[in-house]
Amino acid sequence: MSLPDLLAAARPGVLLFSLTPPRSSATPERVKEIAAVTLDRLAALDLDGLILYDIDDESDRNPAERPFPYLPTMDPAEYWSSYLGGFPLPVVIYRCVGKYAPDDLRSWLRAADPTRLLTVLVGASSGDKPARTSLREAQALRAAVAPSLPLGSVAISERRDEHLRMLTKQDRGATFFVSQVVYDVNETKNLVSDYYYECAARGVTRRTVIFTLSLCGSLKTLEFLGWLGVEVPRWLRTSIRQSPDPLSESYRQTMAIARDLATFCDHLGMPYGFNVESVSIRRAEIEATTDLAADVAALLPRR
């Protein structure tokens, strides 16, 4: 079953892999090389699709210095169409909607091929930031010009009442959710549980929640997660800080999180999937992420 069909049917076990497009400053030759290496790394994985992020600088999110510098990246749709044409599976294009004028967003949505693309529309990272298009406007544009383009939304366990926001997004066309990176399983289970029973109470179809997993193999990455506002339990921060090999320690913990969430959702009857990403720019962490995706695939029900 293709990714759009899996999501439309809310079938459990979706597996995605997410990439950040290369820097805008990279030469076309360099981008070609990166794309070839990436496609090669992904070929062996049993994925349902790819996510391509749209990076916003998010300096409004946190005035403290960003542990990894912000560098402008290529447009995700452009990276896909010009360099990842060889990738045989559907691709989820993120759009930080505040970056775009409504007309630009409308043209892109209208042209997007719903048999090969899906989109996740992301609102501004803080309310204070001037947004060229608001999330609500973007959702309305998509409903008007691209109703058959599958729409996803982000879900952030750390926010109170996030399950109610998810239901509002569902009313506005979202048919799947992608979580922020999960390190605090309790918070994520709270969100899933609240969402599951609220859907039951309203008689609304439960949509797939795709949990994002990411290794944290260095103190720098840990610092970056703090900067992003991701909750990492104290014992987990300590175990990564104290470990002689933080990357393997983080690998162990991330697999434990994946197993815990899969068992929880299977038992509850909640449609779920995983998205494996690397928030780091370090090579060792990126390579371990490919292994992680293979191990996570082995946990999932056959699709």
Added chain:
Amino acid sequence: MSLPDLLAAARPGVLLFSLTPPRSSATPERVKEIAAVTLDRLAALDLDGLILYDIDDESDRNPAERPFPYLPTMDPAEYWSSYLGGFPLPVVIYRCVGKYAPDDLRSWLRAADPTRLLTVLVGASSGDKPARTSLREAQALRAAVAPSLPLGSVAISERRDEHLRMLTKQDRGATFFVSQVVYDVNETKNLVSDYYYECAARGVTRRTVIFTLSLCGSLKTLEFLGWLGVEVPRWLRTSIRQSPDPLSESYRQTMAIARDLATFCDHLGMPYGFNVESVSIRRAEIEATTDLAADVAALLPRR
């Protein structure tokens, strides 16, 4: 190895079962019957010892109505010596020290046989309550008159800086810790992690932490846990409330907690054990607790 030796050597894998003595109002015949049924239930379990609680009314802890009524119970040492003489393993006698005059506590400590008994001294449940003996006085009494009687202390994950309190108790003679009932694994891992690394920083021996596990098989028990101040994550409260069979749901979750803590401590190299108890007075929960102890025993390293 006997329980005092396992604790002295900080060997992992200790398994205890805890009981609340019968009500003070029960006739000697009824107490005999209860003791016989209890010994029979425990005979098949691979335990290292028993805990007998000393019940304080704790009405000072929470002014709200207690979901299970407080009923005075027999003295734990009296229950043991008069009715549980047939039990072949060491017994940990709890003492809520505030209930006793120093002279009474001194006499009991002096007479306690350190080859068959251990004790856990518990301070008043709130600072406002008048205490006939303070925890600190009781610790000093034991050091003076019964230095060879193994001393334990309670450990409460929900308290900030509990790892520092544990180290103070250790300075005053404690050689093991028994936790409050664990439902929030994150909080418990935070405590163990803080304690483990603080011991390393101070060059102090790590003492065994015995995690208390208890089923929560009814809404009434859930309410009681709230009254006691035990943190139960929202998703876990919901799963018990929503389940058509709360007792099996709770059994599943408690085993998951036990596995998670055992894996965590094994990996860290932290000496640990489990104490299986029932906070409920319902027969079905008490019987399931015996099964739980057998399943938990199977998780532990051979002792």
